[in-house]
Amino acid sequence: xxxxxxxxxxYDASGAVRPHYTAFHEWLSHTPAEKIAQNxxxxxxxxxxxxxxxxxxxxxxxxxxxIPFDIVPNVIAGQTWDLLSRGLSQRIRALNAFLHDVYHxxxxxxxxxLPREKVLGNSQFRREMVGVDVPGGIYAHVAGIDLxxxxxxxxxxxxxxxxxxxxVSYLLENRKMMMRLFPELFSAQRIRPVDHYPDxxxxxxxxxxxxxxxxxxxxxxxxGHFNSxxxxxxxxxxxxxxxxxxxxxxxxxDETVFMRTTQGPQRVDVVYRRIDDDFLDPLAFRTDSxxxxxxxxxxxxxxxxxxxxAVGTGVADDxxxxxxxxxxxxxxxxxxxxxxxxxxxxxxxxxxxxxxxxHMHELVIKEAQGSGGYGMLVGPTSTKDERERFRQRVLDxxxxxxxxxxxxxxACPTFTTGxxxxxxxxxxxxxxxxxxxxxVPGGLTRVALREGSLVVNSSQGGGVKDTWVVD
Amino acid sequence: MLSRTASLLYWMSRYVERAENTxxxxxxxxxxxxxxxxxxxxxxxxxxxxxxxxxLFPFSGRHSLVCAKEVLHFLALDxxxxxxxxxxxxxxRENARTVRGTITSEMWEVLNxxxxxxxxxxxxxxxxxxxxxxxxxxxxxxxLFRGVTFGTIRRDEAFxxxxxxxxxxRADNTxxxxxxKYHVLLPSVTDVGGAVDYYQWSAVLRSVSxxxxxxxxxxxxxxxxxxxxxxxLRDDIPRSLRFCMRDVADILRTVENRISLEATRQAGEIHxxxxxxxxxxxxxxxxxxxxxxxxxSTDRLGAEINSSFFAPQLKPADEP
Numbered sequence: 001x002x003x004x005x006x007x008x009x010x011y012d013a014s015g016a017v018r019p020h021y022t023a024f025h026e027w028l029s030h031t032p033a034e035k036i037a038q039n040x041x042x043x044x045x046x047x048x049x050x051x052x053x054x055x056x057x058x059x060x061x062x063x064x065x066x067i068p069f070d071i072v073p074n075v076i077a078g079q080t081w082d083l084l085s086r087g088l089s090q091r092i093r094a095l096n097a098f099l100h101d102v103y104h105x106x107x108x109x110x111x112x113x114l115p116r117e118k119v120l121g122n123s124q125f126r127r128e129m130v131g132v133d134v135p136g137g138i139y140a141h142v143a144g145i146d147l148x149x150x151x152x153x154x155x156x157x158x159x160x161x162x163x164x165x166x167x168v169s170y171l172l173e174n175r176k177m178m179m180r181l182f183p184e185l186f187s188a189q190r191i192r193p194v195d196h197y198p199d200x201x202x203x204x205x206x207x208x209x210x211x212x213x214x215x216x217x218x219x220x221x222x223x224g225h226f227n228s229x230x231x232x233x234x235x236x237x238x239x240x241x242x243x244x245x246x247x248x249x250x251x252x253x254d255e256t257v258f259m260r261t262t263q264g265p266q267r268v269d270v271v272y273r274r275i276d277d278d279f280l281d282p283l284a285f286r287t288d289s290x291x292x293x294x295x296x297x298x299x300x301x302x303x304x305x306x307x308x309x310a311v312g313t314g315v316a317d318d319x320x321x322x323x324x325x326x327x328x329x330x331x332x333x334x335x336x337x338x339x340x341x342x343x344x345x346x347x348x349x350x351x352x353x354x355x356x357x358x359h360m361h362e363l364v365i366k367e368a369q370g371s372g373g374y375g376m377l378v379g380p381t382s383t384k385d386e387r388e389r390f391r392q393r394v395l396d397x398x399x400x401x402x403x404x405x406x407x408x409x410x411a412c413p414t415f416t417t418g419x420x421x422x423x424x425x426x427x428x429x430x431x432x433x434x435x436x437x438x439x440v441p442g443g444l445t446r447v448a449l450r451e452g453s454l455v456v457n458s459s460q461g462g463g464v465k466d467t468w469v470v471d
Numbered sequence: 472m473l474s475r476t477a478s479l480l481y482w483m484s485r486y487v488e489r490a491e492n493t494x495x496x497x498x499x500x501x502x503x504x505x506x507x508x509x510x511x512x513x514x515x516x517x518x519x520x521x522x523x524x525x526x527l528f529p530f531s532g533r534h535s536l537v538c539a540k541e542v543l544h545f546l547a548l549d550x551x552x553x554x555x556x557x558x559x560x561x562x563x564r565e566n567a568r569t570v571r572g573t574i575t576s577e578m579w580e581v582l583n584x585x586x587x588x589x590x591x592x593x594x595x596x597x598x599x600x601x602x603x604x605x606x607x608x609x610x611x612x613x614x615l616f617r618g619v620t621f622g623t624i625r626r627d628e629a630f631x632x633x634x635x636x637x638x639x640x641r642a643d644n645t646x647x648x649x650x651x652k653y654h655v656l657l658p659s660v661t662d663v664g665g666a667v668d669y670y671q672w673s674a675v676l677r678s679v680s681x682x683x684x685x686x687x688x689x690x691x692x693x694x695x696x697x698x699x700x701x702x703x704l705r706d707d708i709p710r711s712l713r714f715c716m717r718d719v720a721d722i723l724r725t726v727e728n729r730i731s732l733e734a735t736r737q738a739g740e741i742h743x744x745x746x747x748x749x750x751x752x753x754x755x756x757x758x759x760x761x762x763x764x765x766x767x768s769t770d771r772l773g774a775e776i777n778s779s780f781f782a783p784q785l786k787p788a789d790e791p
Contacts, residue, residue, distance in 0.1 A: 225569050238572040249475050260474040262628060262780045263728045 007153050007410040008422055009074060020077040020470050023189040027182075028072075036071070039181045040415060043069055046177065067170060068463035069177065070414045074425055074445035078192070078471040081441055084147070084155060087338030088429055089437040092143050094329040095162060095316045096433060099139035101332075102315060103129045113331050114324045122321070124314030126277065128284060132301050135208050136435070139310040142201070142272075143431045144168075147339070147443075149410035156342045156407070158426065160325070162309060162317040164274045168430050169232035171444040172197060172239075174466040192441035192469040197430070198239035200438050205240075205270050207434035208306045216269035218242045219259060221250070223275050223291045233274050247275070252295030255302040270306045271296075277311050319368040319402050320346070343405060347398040356403040357394070360387045363403045364454075365394065378454060380406050409454055412465065414447055424448045426456050427467065442467035476570050477632045478781035483566035484636030487582075490559035491613035492644035493546055494606040496520050499651075499678040501602055504539060506670050517542040523647045524554060543602065544594055556609055560589040574633075575623040578616065585612045628726060635722045635776070642715035643769055646762045648678055649702050652695070653759040672698055679710045699758055700750040712765065713745035723776075731779035737772045741765075 010021045017025045028036075047066050076084075101108050102119055103126075109116050119125055144165030146158040175194050179186055202218070209216035222233035224246050237244035249259050250268065258265035273280065279289040284297035299305045315321065323344040326337045345352035345363070356363055360379050367375035377390040394401050411422035429443030445465040446456035456462040497520055504516040517537050521527040524546065533551075534541050549555045564586035567579050597605045617637070624630050652671060673693050676682040681701060688705070689697050706713045720738040727735055753761045 234572050243473055244572060245473060246475065249473050262472045262474055262477045262632070262726060264730070 006408055006422065007149055007151050009149075009410055009412040009425070020080075021075050023470070024073065024075060024185065024468075027185055027188065036415075040071055043071065043177050043181060046180075047173070068449060069174060070423075070447055070449075070463050070465045071178070071181070072413050072415065072420070073178065073466040073468045074412050074427065074442075075468045075470055076442060078469055081192075081469040084339065084429075085439055085441075087155075088145055088431050088439065090329060090333070090335065090338050091145065091157065091160070091325065092140065092431045092433055092437055094332050095143070095160065095325070096137065096139055097332040098328050099310070099313060099316050100137045103132065103312065108328065108331055111331065113327050114321070118320055118324075119315060122315050122318055124277075124312070124318050126312035126315075128297060128301065129310070129312040133303070134310050135210060135303075135306055138208065138433050139313050140316070141204055141208055141308040141310075141433055143309075143433070144428045144443075145431060147427045147429065148342070148407055151408045153410070155339055155427075157325070157339050158342055158407075159319070160317040160322065161428075162313040163276060164309070165428070165430065166229040166232055166274070167428060167444045167446075168197060169235045170464050171430070171440075171442075171467070172235075174444075174464055178466045190471045192471070194440040194442060197440045198236060200432055200440065201236065201272075202240040202242075204432045204434040204438070205272055205308055208308050209269050210303055210306055213269045217259075217267060218270040218272065219245045219250075219268050221245055221247070221271050221273040221275055223247075223279070227274075229274065236272075242272075247289075247291045247293050250293045250296070252293060252299050255295075255299045255304050257293070257296065257299050257305045268305060270308060272308050277314065280307075280311065319366060320399075323402070342407060345403040347394060347401045347403065352403070353394075353398050357391060360391065362406060364406050365390060365401055365403045368400055368402055378406065381452070381454075406454070409448075412445070412447065414449070414463075414465075416449070416451075421451070423451070424454050424456065425465065441469035472573075472628045472632075474781050476573055477628065478777075479566040479570045480573065480629055480632045481636035481639075481776075481781070483563050483570070483582075484633045485640040486559040486563035486566070487613050487616050488637050488640035489554065489644065490556045490563070491610050492641070492648070493520075493524060493554070493556050493559070494609035495678045496523050496644075496648060496651075497543060497546055498603060498606040499648075499674045500542075501539070501606075502677075503671060503674050506667065514538050519651050520546055523651055525647075526552065526554060540594075543597075547605070548592060548594065548597065557589055557592070560586050560612075570629075573629045575619075577619045577623045581612070581616045581619050585616075631722050631726050632780075635719060635726075638715040638718045638722070639769065639773060639776070641710060642712050642719070643766065645679060645702055645710050645712060645715070646765050646769075648675060649699065650759060650762045651675060653762075669693060676701075681708055681710065684708055695758075696750060696754060699753060703753065703761075704745060704748055704750060706746070713742070716742040716745055719772075726780070728779065731776075734772060734775040734779045737768070737775055741768050741772065 010018060010025065012018055044066070047069060098108065108114065109119060140162040142165060144161040144167065146161065147155045148158045149155050172195060185191075205218045206216055218240070219242055220233055220237040220240075222230060222244055224230065227233070234244050243249075243259065245259055250271075251258055251260065251265075257268045257271070259268050275291055278286045279291045281292045281294060281297040282289045283294045285292070296305070296307075297311070300307050300311065323341065323346060326341055329335060329337045345356050347353045347356060356365065360377070361382070363379045365377045365379070377386060379387070382390075409424040409426065412425045413420045414423040416423070425445050425447045427443050427445050429439055432438045445467045447463045447465055448454055448456045449461055449463045453461070500516055500520045503519075514537055517539055518527070520542055521530050521537070526546070529552065530537075530542070530545050534545070545552055545555065547556045550557055552558065560582075564582045567574060567582045571579050592605075600608070620630070620633060624633070652675065672695055673682060676685055676693065676698055679702065685693065685698065685701055688701060691697065701708055701711065703712045705711050706717060708714055716738065720735070720742045723731065723735045723738050
């Protein structure tokens with residue numbers, strides 16, 4: 001297979017600047033290199049001072065690191081984003097409909113759109129949620145949809161994140177930083193604002209309150225300050241003006257959730273939880289969880305408190321369900337998906353398995369239930385040895401893996417030690433679902449800083465960029 | 472405010488205040504030891520800081536000998552001593568990190584910078600800096616933190632609980648420092664009222680920065696009775712027991728909740744006895760006995776504050 005040409009976000013195939021990058025390119029070529037270098041340093045200093053760090057698992061405890069920030073934005077044309085946002089909205093409405101269905105009538109299973117065992121046998125399918133009605137029928141209040149662009153410039157959905165997607169604080173801080181360092185860029189063109197995200201999130205959570213609660217008390221539930229995303233939990237709580245609580249701050253009595261305050265117990269109506277299902281309630285899930293709240297699940301099932309996101313959303317974003325999302329959209333809305341999936345081989349299918357084992361060097365093979373880029377093989381950059389080891393793992397449990405063609409991933413000019421050079425990026429828009437589906441324009445752009453690397457995860461040496469939707 | 476947040480703020484301030492007072496106690500012990508020529512007696516002086524901070528037992532579990540070097544290390548730098556200055560700086564910073572959204576960024580930055588510098592401190596660096604300069608530095612960081620707190624934070628519950636911690640810890644520490652003379656032996660009975668006695672008492676005064684105040688208030692030579700009066704019963708000396716307990720009682724009235732009435736009552740009772748007490752009665756009762764009783768009553772109050780505001784066993788039994 002001949003190497004696919006690279007899609008460059010700033011330049012077209014002939015080397016001309018794409019229209020939506022004109023203003024930035026103009027600025028870049030007229031701004032002295034020293035000023036840019038100076039501002040890049042200023043950005044690093046400021047991020048350090050504010051303490052926008054993330055903890056790295058597996059390194060000595062308390063390791064705090066900065067996510068590298070690159071000042072060249074990922075610019076998206078307004079019309080492109082408008083189309084994209086319709087596609088995201090369609091997808092998230094379908095996934096919410098799917099979640100409601102699999103925990104109620106299971107019409108989609110009766111119709112045979114997906115195999116029953118893929119859903120009911122999935123470890124993320126929560127029997128505790130069967131028949132439970134959640135306010136507004138909304139399960140994924142906050143979703144992060146990972147998008148990538150292939151060589152043809154077409155966006156594809158790489159992954160849905162419907163559990164506790166993180167990263168939105170970087171989106172907000174990146175924008176703040178860019179406006180501070182380069183205000184002239186923001187007066188040169190109309191860049192759609194993003195800083196109202198916390199207000200939108202608060203509104204979404206208010207709308208999710210149990211029936212009859214007009215002035216809900218909302219909290220953000222964090223696993224604590226050793227968690228890698230603790231900065232974000234604290235940031236969002238502060239921006240929304242709500243309490244940031246740990247499991248031990250909450251208790252349940254008579255199927256009602258209270259937080260312990262200096263003025264006595266105070267009732268809690270909506271919990272924006274950033275703890276996985278497994279750790280939420282030691283009485284319902286993992287009994288060894290020290291992070292959760294005993295009895296929380298009981299209060300939730302009784303409709304006395306709303307959890308956002310709902311329990312059991314993992315069954316809709318699992319990589320083994322992902323290949324069926326286009327069919328899910330067709331089933332509920334009788335519409336064609338507006339944003340396509342990346343073609344996916346399911347290794348429990350013998351034909352797919354045979355093909356994948358033949359073509360390991362061209363494909364990306366992923367664990368169906370992994371995250372963070374740890375359990376994957378990137379074929380083209382792998383060694384023969386790595387492929388052999390992965391082949392064995394796949395053969396031991398083919399149902400645990402999926403494979404996809406290696407997308408070339410679009411590249412965006414990025415400052416490197418050797419000057420500006422193209423680096424691969426992806427895009428994670430955050431989708432909020434309340435009475436309607438809402439977003440802030442754009443999303444979090446992640447960039448693989450190592451040359452040729454396709455892995456953008458911050459835990460694997462990725463960085464971030466500001467994302468501009470320009471009109 | 473979340474109970475956990477209130478508790479973290481309260482202890483954050485207690486740790487800062489404790490670090491400062493430990494530095495004060497060690498500084499006095501160090502100065503006193505310089506006054507004594509006899510090396511046996513010199514080592515004697517170093518029992519006092521251990522007695523005051525209540526750490527003689529854990530110390531002797533790990534050291535056979537009480538001497539300047541060992542005690543200084545144990546109380547200032549030892550990572551295994553939970554109440555060393557080192558660990559107070561660590562704990563205060565850790566608490567601040569957890570409640571960063573509640574305190575001001577200036578408060579965080581002071582504690583963070585203090586800890587970063589403390590982390591790099593070892594015996595060699597401490598001696599190179601000079602023992603007294605090291606204690607000066609600890610005191611200055613504490614002053615800075617208090618100043619930044621007063622100068623930046625909103626007058627809300629967070630401010631009240633942070634102050635509550637400061638005054639509870641300070642009352643405890645002043646009582647312990649004042650009791651030091653009970654633990655420090657004079658060379659012989661005939662030395663009572665002598666030069667060594669005088670220097671020891673004035674060292675107590677200096678350790679709580681009250682020497683100048685004493686001169687202004689009494690215009691008299693230093694006597695134990697007046698020193699005790701100054702540090703126990705005066706309400707215009709910021710480290711006196713009465714001053715601290717007045718603020719504790721005030722704060723508890725401000726943050727009062729449905730189950731904190733007993734804490735408010737206890738604080739009021741302690742304050743009243745300081746407000747209306749006479750120093751001659753204190754000495755008739757015995758200074759050491761009086762201070763011991765005071766420490767017991769503030770311990771009880773601390774436990775009451777804990778169960779009224781911070782404790783996990785709050786139940787919404789009387790929820791309206």
